[in-house]
Amino acid sequence: MTAKFSLGYFLPAILTIVLAWVFWSYLGEIKDGKSIQDLPSALIDKPAPTFKLPGISAGDKGFDSADLKGRVALVNVWASWCPPCRVEHPLLMQMAREGIPIFGINYKDKPDAAMRFLTELGNPYQAIGADRSGRVAIDWGVYGYPETYVIDAKGHIRYRHVGPIMPHDLAEKIRPLIKALGK
Amino acid sequence: MKRLVLLGFVIAAVIAASPVKAVEPNEILEDPKLEQRARALSKDLRCVVCQNQSIDDSNASLARDLRVVVRERLQAGDTDKQIIDFVVARYGEFVLLNPRVNARTYLLWGGPALVLIFGILGLVFWFRRRGKIANDGLSPEEEKRLAELLGQTGTEGSDK
Amino acid sequence: MIPEIGQFALILALVISLIQGTLPLVGAAKNRTQWIAVARPAARGQFLFVITAFFCLMQAYVTSDFSVANVAHNSHTLKPMLYKVSGVWGNHEGSMVLWVAILAIFGLAVAEFGSALPPSLKARVLAIQGLIGFAFLAFILFTSNPFLRLDPAPLEGNGLNPILQDPGLAFHPPFLYLGYVGFSMAFSFAVAALIEGRVDPAWARWVRPWTLAAWCALTVGIALGSWWAYYELGWGGWWFWDPVENASFIPWLVGTALLHSAIVVEKRDALKSWTVLLAILAFSMSLLGTFLVRSGVLTSVHAFASDPDRGVFILLLLVFVIGGSLTLYAIRAPGLKGGGLFAPISREGALVLNNLLLTTGAAVVLLGTLYPLILDAFGGGKVSVGPPFFNTTFVPLMVPVMLAAVIGAMLSWKRGDIAAVLGRLKIAFIFALIGVGVTSFFAGTLKDVLAAFGIGIAAWLIAGSAVEIAERIALFKGPVANSMRRAAGLPRSAWGMAIAHGALGIMVAGITASSAWRVEKIQLMQPGDVVEISGYSLIFEGAKKINGPNYHGDRGIFTVTKDGRTIAALTPEKRDYPAERSQTTEAGILTMVSGDLYAVLGDKNQSNAAWTTRIYFNPLVAWIWVGAILMAGGGVVSLTDRRLRVGAPKTARQKTRPQPNPVGA
Incomplete structure (x- = not known):
């Protein structure tokens, strides 16, 4: 009658331990730099969207999907009103100097503000498309600014980075990927 | 860490600019039927830059753009499913507040029924075992009398 | 210093x-x-x-x-x-x-x-x-x-x-914590009883008032939070199935189950190990909520600024408290032998059904809340679980709970006669049918038909609770004086239960009506423009600048008329808080029994001086919070019952092995 042992009674404790283990590993991932707000792109390994955008100022060469064919390239979604875009800008400049092709989508920006941004900080882009309505950004699945996409030679999206690119993102993710895709 | 802070800043900047105001008058469609469908659709689409809000409830600029896209496609004659697929193709299934039933969500959608069935089976089992223990001990009449005698405290005598 | x-x-x-x-x-x-x-x-x-x-x-x-x-x-x-x-x-x-x-x-x-x-x-x-x-x-x-x-100290704070x-939110956390922490009492009693190896009716009598007090506080806390969301967030929603809301709702559901199962332990000396488990779980779920809100594992509108290091600490704390107590439970609970037998159709049976469904409901809410996290932790990608999931899975579970609440309260202990009880509930059934009938008469869509059943359930709960009390005081069956005497003599706990169940009905009516028949008008308005909504006319008188102690903004003025008579003015505001660099909307609300008129001031259109305005009519919406507060009030009435005083009544004082008191019918 007194001390009986029954496995069923251990079920709640076991469930708790399993759940705690899940939390533990999840917290570990977060501590290692995972952001729970990061959303994987729905377009990974899919062709980049088809679009055609005009340039920032009248008469500028725009940017369209055809530009992305035939080589590994970066597509960067930015705006002059976006403070983190300024943060990552020097890294974009550096990559451009190294000869990595970078294309820009200027998101919901005023032409003169965008031009001032580029005169002030430099222009790393081979071509820029002005997405005034934000529709092309929706086709890309853009939700945060800045966003940077790595496109392979076939014009497929291979990687998306949300938020400003920091030196370690460049060293650990973007550069190795560009290198691997370039082979 | 620094990266996290920065990213937090990006997202905070997007959210902070949006006291909840949702649908604007100029977005509303002329056709009340279409508008009603638009509202229903946008209630089930999550605003990806917000936290647990549908695009219908949010005034984030992206939510607004998506509301407009939904309405444009409705006017173009798309079905509800086509519109949902359109958004999912761009933003992934994360945008669905009503998650689709697929391999990733079997446990989610099946879970409630599973828990309930498990609970009912447990109860049935428990009742039967109790009944059996009681019947092994005493006849129902005796059992009843005993219970009365014990002032309904329990049936320790029948528990073997 | x-x-x-x-x-x-x-x-x-x-x-x-x-x-x-x-x-x-x-x-x-x-x-x-x-x-x-x-x-x-x-x-x-x-x-x-x-x-x-x-x-x-x-x-x-x-x-x-x-x-x-x-x-x-x-x-x-x-x-x-x-x-x-x-x-x-x-x-x-x-x-x-x-x-x-x-x-x-x-x-x-x-x-x-x-x-x-x-x-x-x-x-x-x-x-x-x-x-x-x-x-x-x-x-x-x-x-x-x-x-x-901080050194040096800043001259001004961040705000x-x-x-x-907001006043509602100022008192929301204290009530919530009174509830969460109150469940720690039931938890401590449960663990202490497991260490002692003894759970008996006296134990239940000691635990129940603490649980009830905690439950009342949690009910009020959740109601305040939802009321705040309703008037502050600016679109009249009051429950979003947000993870943080769920984190408070799960302990509430488990606590409600505990409240009911402890009755069975107290009166019938049965369901002991189950009740002990619920006592542990109610507090565990409170702790889990604390973890979810503060560790940064999920995103929510309400989450605290989070820090994974804190998360690790709370997680260890969770494992220690929950894991430890549940292990103790696993070892000791099989030794707890249940006493009182009962047939499935009996008061106990109804309480068991209540427990089955409430705990299943809690499990469903938990599943929906944690699923995105678990899936992501296993690399399954991102998924959102929103209101549609909870509406299709949780709500149907609660329907039988509410139907059974009325019947169960009238069944006798051990073996009940359901036919006889249903016979006595004829009047309540008629009320429920009227509720369904009248509302479905106006129904146009499937949603309306479902809503009609919601109203029917509400009527069933309210009328059923009234019938129960009327029967017990023999109302209409003799002189009124006799009934009054019986009413005065009726245990407070019986009153408390009837009030709480009836209040649940009021809440269900509010939830159903405000979800199904809410009317919305969104438009641009210039001063002098009129919006007609649900029989009311709102005249927009214009907007003026306002300056508060720590904010400035605009206040719109609407005059509300019905049948040509002016009945109120609504003054929604749009505020800008410079110190915190953020804006809020303050809705203008006119609360009436039939529903709330709810006006929100949007942006000013630069070109033609028109304002975006959002006007809603939320039918019966105030009933939700009136019901919730009444429900907690029912708990308080119960607490004043002599047998349920906090801190164990003198009559229950027994040195060694307390014998349960014979329980009168």
């Missing part, structure tokens, strides 16, 4: 809680009276020091002492006094201090009012409380110290998020 006193008080409280958590436990095991006797002064000491720390922090807030980092980050000199005070718990660190302060108050209450408890049980309960206090004090001191200084500067 004062912040240092506060910090020192927290350290002293930590030391005392360790003593409180160990000596009495050992003393009870080894039968050492002196060690057992440590519990009471320790509980007093813990109370004294934690409360001291709490008021030291409050002092820093009230005087805007920005040399304290916590104050500098969360307060501002221009903030109204109410929000300086409530700012204490409007942030992670301060809210944890409030948490342990409430825990200390409960500990003191057991120490002072628990004289009727057997000394060993009381010592063990206080010791478990001490251990919980130790864990949380350590958490505060090691990861979330509210008294850290409190303006949407949190």
Whole structure:
């Protein structure tokens, strides 16, 4: 009658331990730099969207999907009103100097503000498309600014980075990927 | 860490600019039927830059753009499913507040029924075992009398 | 100086809680009276020091002492006094201090009012409380110290998020924590009983008032939170199935189940191990909520600024408290033998059904809340679980609970006659049918038909509870004086139950009507424009600039008329808080029994001086909170029952093996 042992009674404790283990590993991932707000792109390994955008100022060469064919390239979604875009800008400049092709989508920006941004900080882009309505950004699945996409030679999206690119993102993710895709 | 802070800043900047105001008058469609469908659709689409809000409830600029896209496609004659697929193709299934039933969500959608069935089976089992223990001990009449005698405290005598 | 006193008080409280958590436990095991006797002064000491720390922090807030980092980050000199005070718990660190302060108050209450408890049980309960206090004090001191200084002190603070500067929200956390922490009492009693290896009706009688008190507070807390969301967030929603809301709702569901199953233990000496499990789970779910909100594992509108290091600490704390108690449960519970037999159709049977469905409901909400996290942790990608999931899975589970609540309350113990009970409930059934009939008469869509059933259930609950009371006081079956005498003699707990069940009906009516028949008008309005909504005319009189103590903005003025008569003015506002760099909307609301007129002022259209306005009619929406408050009121009425006094009634005093009192019909 007194001390009986029954496995069923251990079920709640076991469930708790399993759940705690899940939390533990999840917290570990977060501590290692995972952001729970990061959303994987729905377009990974899919062709980049088809679009055609005009340039920032009248008469500028725009940017369209055809530009992305035939080589590994970066597509960067930015705006002059976006403070983190300024943060990552020097890294974009550096990559451009190294000869990595970078294309820009200027998101919901005023032409003169965008031009001032580029005169002030430099222009790393081979071509820029002005997405005034934000529709092309929706086709890309853009939700945060800045966003940077790595496109392979076939014009497929291979990687998306949300938020400003920091030196370690460049060293650990973007550069190795560009290198691997370039082979 | 620094990266996290920065990213937090990006997202905070997007959210902070949006006291909840949702649908604007100029977005509303002329056709009340279409508008009603638009509202229903946008209630089930999550605003990806917000936290647990549908695009219908949010005034984030992206939510607004998506509301407009939904309405444009409705006017173009798309079905509800086509519109949902359109958004999912761009933003992934994360945008669905009503998650689709697929391999990733079997446990989610099946879970409630599973828990309930498990609970009912447990109860049935428990009742039967109790009944059996009681019947092994005493006849129902005796059992009843005993219970009365014990002032309904329990049936320790029948528990073997 | 004062912040240092506060910090020192927290350290002293930590030391005392360790003593409180160990000596009495050992003393009870080894039968050492002196060690057992440590519990009471320790509980007093813990109370004294934690409360001291709490008021030291409050002092820093009230005087805007920005040399304290916590104050500098969360307060501002221009903030109204109410929000300086409530700012204490409007942030992670301060809210944890409030948490342990409430825990200390409960500990003191057991120490002072628990004289009727057997000394060993009381010592063990206080010791478990001490251990919980130790864990949380350590958490505060090691990861979330509210008294850290800033040098140099800033001249001005960062302010409190303006949407949190609100009277409803000022009192929302204290009530919520009273509920969460109140469940720690049931938890401590459960663990103490498991250590003693004995659960009996007397135990249930001691646990039930604490659980009931905690449950009432949690009900009020959740209601306040939802009411706040309704009037502050600016689109009239009141429940979003947001993870943080769910984190408070799950303990509520488990607590409600516990409340009902403890009745069976008390009256029938059955369902013991189940009730003990629920007591452990109610508090565990409260702790889990704390973890989810503060660890940064999920995103929510309401989540605290999160830090994974804190998350690790709380997780360890969870494993220690929940894992430890459930392991103890696994070892000891099989030894608890249930007594009273009952047929499936009986009062007990109905309570078992209630428990089955409420715990299943809690599990469903838990599943929906954690699923995105679990899937992501296993690399399954991102998924959202929103209101549609909960509406299709949770709501159907609650329908039978409500149907059974009325029937169960009238079934007799052990073996009930359901046919007879249904016969006695004829009137309630007729009311329910009228409810369904009248509403479906106006129904146009499937949603309306479902809503009609919602109204029917509401009528069933309200009328059923009334019938139950009417029967017990023999209303209409003799002289009124006789009924009055019977009413006065009816146990308070019976009144409490009827009130709570009826209140649930009121709430269901509010939920159903406001979800199904809400009317919305969104438009641009120029001064003089009129909007017609649900029989009311709202004339937009224009908007003017306003200046508050720490904000400025615009106030729109609407005159509300019905049948040509002016009945009210609505003044929705749009506020800009420069210190916090954020905006809020304050809806203009006219609350009526039939529903709320709800006006929101949007942006001004630059070109033609028109304003975007959103006008809603939310039918019966106030019934939701009236119902919730009444429900808690029913709990309070029950608490005033002589047999249910907090701290164990004298009649239940038994030294060794308390015999359950014979339970009268």
